[in-house]
Amino acid sequence: MENNNSPTQAAEHDQKIDPRNYDDILAVVASIKEQVGEETARSDIGIICGSGLGPIGDTVQEPTILPYSKIPGFPTTHVVGHKGNMIFGKLGGKKVVCLQGRFHPYEHNMDLALCTLPVRVMHQLGIKIMIVSNAAGGINAVLRHGDLMLIKDHIFLPALAGFSPLVGCNDPRFGARFVSVHDAYDKQLRNLAIEVGRRSNMTLYEGVYVMSGGPQYESPAEVSLFKTVGADALGMSTCHEVTVARQCGIKVLGFSLITNIANLDADQSVEVSHEEVMDIAKQAGERASSFVSDIVQELSL
Numbered sequence: 001m002e003n004n005n006s007p008t009q010a011a012e013h014d015q016k017i018d019p020r021n022y023d024d025i026l027a028v029v030a031s032i033k034e035q036v037g038e039e040t041a042r043s044d045i046g047i048i049c050g051s052g053l054g055p056i057g058d059t060v061q062e063p064t065i066l067p068y069s070k071i072p073g074f075p076t077t078h079v080v081g082h083k084g085n086m087i088f089g090k091l092g093g094k095k096v097v098c099l100q101g102r103f104h105p106y107e108h109n110m111d112l113a114l115c116t117l118p119v120r121v122m123h124q125l126g127i128k129i130m131i132v133s134n135a136a137g138g139i140n141a142v143l144r145h146g147d148l149m150l151i152k153d154h155i156f157l158p159a160l161a162g163f164s165p166l167v168g169c170n171d172p173r174f175g176a177r178f179v180s181v182h183d184a185y186d187k188q189l190r191n192l193a194i195e196v197g198r199r200s201n202m203t204l205y206e207g208v209y210v211m212s213g214g215p216q217y218e219s220p221a222e223v224s225l226f227k228t229v230g231a232d233a234l235g236m237s238t239c240h241e242v243t244v245a246r247q248c249g250i251k252v253l254g255f256s257l258i259t260n261i262a263n264l265d266a267d268q269s270v271e272v273s274h275e276e277v278m279d280i281a282k283q284a285g286e287r288a289s290s291f292v293s294d295i296v297q298e299l300s301l
């Protein structure tokens with residue numbers, strides 16, 4: 001096993017995988033178990049590191065690192081800041097599998113089933129809880145650069161327009177056909193996060209995350225639209241992963257790291273860039289990662 005930090009790894013296998021085929025997903029899981037060993041692969045908690053939680057992967061103890069390029073069906077990650085490794089090991093005494101890098105629909109022709117393959121794989125590896133994070137633009141006026149927002153609900157904009165990861169997954173073994181996303185962000189887990197944050201004097205907001213398709217950032221009029229419908233922060237990920245996790249019966253805890261303030265005023269020229277997003281994510285990432293480690297330590301499974 002090696003650590004491959006290249007953002008564009010070429011696949012090192014030629015097995016064709018259909019992310020909408022349940023047996024193909026079992027084949028991916030079998031390959032992972034064969035490469036890292038059954039016991040190493042068995043995990044209780046899954047963590048998807050968005051742009052803001054990358055450092056947490058580097059704090060996993062007794063790590064076994066499997067580059068995505070060695071996992072059949074895993075596409076290449078193209079986004080700078082997303083390393084492309086599956087890391088098995090321990091965090092806060094718990095068995096975790098950490099995804100250092102996620103698949104954004106805009107990178108993969110809006111193939112949401114493909115982008116959620118890692119969630120289905122982690123489910124098969126045994127996870128009961130999934131922690132997701134993302135970099136997001138703050139809409140709510142209270143949010144500042146570097147703040148952490150606990151996600152209490154979401155607006156999954158692509159899915160409202162038919163781009164759902166559940167489309168085409170017709171095998172009943174996937175779970176319910178019509179998945180409830182009420183209480184998608186587990187209340188008990190959110191309460192635990194609030195308690196851990198309080199103890200460490202961390203300012204933690206709670207709000208609604210909206211996922212747009214990206215990859216362009218939003219115009220002021222679009223930001224105003226999202227504000228009107230009750231969104232507090234906006235990004236380009238997470239909701240597809242959470243929807244699939246709920247179909248699998250996995251409990252979810254989600255965070256947004258506020259990397260920029262979304263502009264509401266068309267007369268004001270404010271340029272958002274991925275460099276700014278990465279820069280703030282880097283500054284706040286260590287703190288966010290140590291907060292998540294503290295939460296993991298206190299999770300009861």
Ligand SMILES: O=P(O)(O)O[C@@H]1C[C@H](O)[C@@H](CO)O1
Nearest residue numbers: 050051134135236237274277
């Ligand atoms: O994976 P996340 O959601 O943290 O990545 C963010 C959102 C976009 O993909 C990109 C925009 O800068 O970073």
Ligand SMILES: Nc1nc2[nH]cnc2c(=O)[nH]1
Nearest residue numbers: 135136137234235236277
């Ligand atoms: N869509 C979107 N994604 C982001 N990721 C980080 N900041 C932003 C933003 O302002 N908009």
